[in-house]
Amino acid sequence: MAIGKEFAKGIYVENPVYRMVLGMCPTLAVSNTVENAVGMGVAATFVLLGSNIVISLIKNIVPKKIRIPMFVVVISAFVTIIDLVMAAYTPALHKALGIFVPLIVVNCIILGRAEAFASKNTIMDSIADALGMGLGFTLALLSLGITRELLGNGTFWGYPVLGQHFTPLLIFILPPGAFLVLGLYLGLFNWIDNKRKLSS
Amino acid sequence: MNQLWKLPFILMFTTLIAAAALALVNNKTKPVIEQHKKEALLLALNNVSPAGEKGKIEPVLKPDGKVDYYKCYAESDSTKLVGYIFTAFGVGYSSTVETLVGVDTAGTVFGINILSQLETPGLGAKVTEIKYGDTKPWFQTQFSGKKMNQLTVDKDGGTIESITGATISSRAVTNSIYKALEDLEKKIGGFQNKVKPVI
Numbered sequence: 001m002a003i004g005k006e007f008a009k010g011i012y013v014e015n016p017v018y019r020m021v022l023g024m025c026p027t028l029a030v031s032n033t034v035e036n037a038v039g040m041g042v043a044a045t046f047v048l049l050g051s052n053i054v055i056s057l058i059k060n061i062v063p064k065k066i067r068i069p070m071f072v073v074v075i076s077a078f079v080t081i082i083d084l085v086m087a088a089y090t091p092a093l094h095k096a097l098g099i100f101v102p103l104i105v106v107n108c109i110i111l112g113r114a115e116a117f118a119s120k121n122t123i124m125d126s127i128a129d130a131l132g133m134g135l136g137f138t139l140a141l142l143s144l145g146i147t148r149e150l151l152g153n154g155t156f157w158g159y160p161v162l163g164q165h166f167t168p169l170l171i172f173i174l175p176p177g178a179f180l181v182l183g184l185y186l187g188l189f190n191w192i193d194n195k196r197k198l199s200s
Numbered sequence: 201m202n203q204l205w206k207l208p209f210i211l212m213f214t215t216l217i218a219a220a221a222l223a224l225v226n227n228k229t230k231p232v233i234e235q236h237k238k239e240a241l242l243l244a245l246n247n248v249s250p251a252g253e254k255g256k257i258e259p260v261l262k263p264d265g266k267v268d269y270y271k272c273y274a275e276s277d278s279t280k281l282v283g284y285i286f287t288a289f290g291v292g293y294s295s296t297v298e299t300l301v302g303v304d305t306a307g308t309v310f311g312i313n314i315l316s317q318l319e320t321p322g323l324g325a326k327v328t329e330i331k332y333g334d335t336k337p338w339f340q341t342q343f344s345g346k347k348m349n350q351l352t353v354d355k356d357g358g359t360i361e362s363i364t365g366a367t368i369s370s371r372a373v374t375n376s377i378y379k380a381l382e383d384l385e386k387k388i389g390g391f392q393n394k395v396k397p398v399i
Contacts, residue, residue, distance in 0.1 A: 032322035039321075066207050070214050077218035081225045088229035091236050099321055158332040173322055174365050 003128040006121075010132030016109045017140035017182075018189045023109040027141060028178040030100065034157045037145030038138065043100040044107055045134025047082060049127065051075045051110050055118040056126035062119070071114045079105050109137060147181050148172045241300075241315070245270065248302030250283035250310040257285065269384060272302070281305060286384050290376025292317065293324045293368045301343075301377050303384070307391035309351070312343045312377065317369075324369030339363060339370070343377070348385075351378040 016022045026044070030036045054074055062070050083101045086094040104110065113133055118126040149155055152172030154162035171177045246253050251272040262268040269286040273279060283304040290297045295318035302310040314337075319325045330337050342361060343351075352358025353374050355367055362370035385391060 030321050036321045063207060063210060066211050069211055073211075073214050073218050077222055080222055084225050084229045084233070087236070088232035099318055099325065102318075155332070160332065170365060 003124060006125050006128040007132035010129065010134070010136035011139065012136070014133075015136040015140060015189075016112075016133055017137060018186060020112075021186070022112050023107045023137065024182075026100075026103050026107050027144065028175070028182065030103065031141050031144035031148060031178060031181075032152065032173040033149045034142065034145045036100075037141035039097050040100045040103070041134070041138025041141045043097045044104055044109065044137055045131065047075075047079055047101075047104050047107075048110055048113060048134050048137075049130040050078050050082065051114055052118040052126040052130040053123060054078060055114040056121060056123045059119045067119060068111075068115065071111060071119070075110055075114065076105055109133060143185060144178070144181055147185075148177055152177060244300050244313040244315060245285060248285055248300055248311040248313050250302050250304045251275075255282065269387070283310060284384060284388070286380050287315070288373075288376040288380035290372035290374075292319050292372035293366070294319055297327065297369070297372050297376065299373055299377060301380065303381065305392045307348055307381065307385065309343045309346045309377070309381075312340050312373075314340060314373065319366070319369045323363070324366040326363045326366060327369055327373055339373075348378065348381055351381070 010016065012019070014020060017024075017027050023044075026040055030040045051071075051074065055071060058074070079101060083094075083098070086101075087098065113129060117129045121129070146156065149157075149172075150162065151169050152174070154160060154166045154168045169177075172181065245257050249255055249257055249272045251257070251274050254275060256273040256275070258271045258273065259267045260269050260271060269284055271281060272283045272285060274282045283302060285300060285302045288299045288301055290299070295316075297317040297319065298315040300313045300315055302312070304310055314328050317325065317327060319327065327339050328337050329339065339361075346359060350359040351374055353360045353362040353367065353370050355362055356371070358374070360370065360374045362374075
């Protein structure tokens, strides 16, 4: 039961992007197409899973005062190892996800979950938390990616869907579009939340 | 006082373990990655070679033993020179774009192949984009058949269609090819002039 709850919370209640407003750097930077959104989401989930497992395993031997620098060392070492292993044994996957790996290092969701969750919970709960948060992050990126690619380029995953007569609003795939769309979505989710609170 | 020494020691120990793990992984993966790179380079070389797949590609070395450029011959045992292949480096928006360029003996571009780039995904990274339904990246194929004086992006008055929203990346690729072609011209002492005299 508890594991299911830890998994589910990342999707909506504690969604890293829309509810906790974490990981804004990759969210704004690589949500301009559906393909990028999925790539970044999958790569981040992968790293989050690994780092949560490692952190929850070593949580008892980490002195409290220096836990943050130790987490940073563990995470960056882990990201680099994943990058090298992917490049060596799954070159096709590395070609698709490789450009996102350096961006994951600056993703504060990874450190955030290590500090807020994995360092205080069991390994099974940490795995569930990582998968839930990863899925929530991927879904949030996907919502931005679909909107921005559709309006900014008239396509979905590179496939033209809006037809010849649609003039793409280029601003949506450029950086300002990221702020616009993210702001509107954040507003929408806050509005839904407020409505739910009022009715209950 | 004891704490003062204990904490840095633990942190140092952690970084040592991390460094050892990284060294180990790097050691194991390096030859495999190099092998992949070699295979990718060979494929890319064949891709842009004006001699085609049957031709022979021979590296011309710099004094320090590194490859300067490649000479392409029509058949594997023939000495008939048909063109050159060289690498162009252009500083883009967020990375150095490395491009392999094949030209014929007149200096006309035969084909280009971008080997590595870390430009912004969705914008500058479109230099390697393959559009839906296509088999080849549209930005790179437009270089084929271009002469040196055509090698500037449309915004600068040239013939290369730049990527919308990514002029810096488009310019980086185009200008680096122009520059590298200029260098090659000096190295080989000028291209063959194929222009027929006007009668």
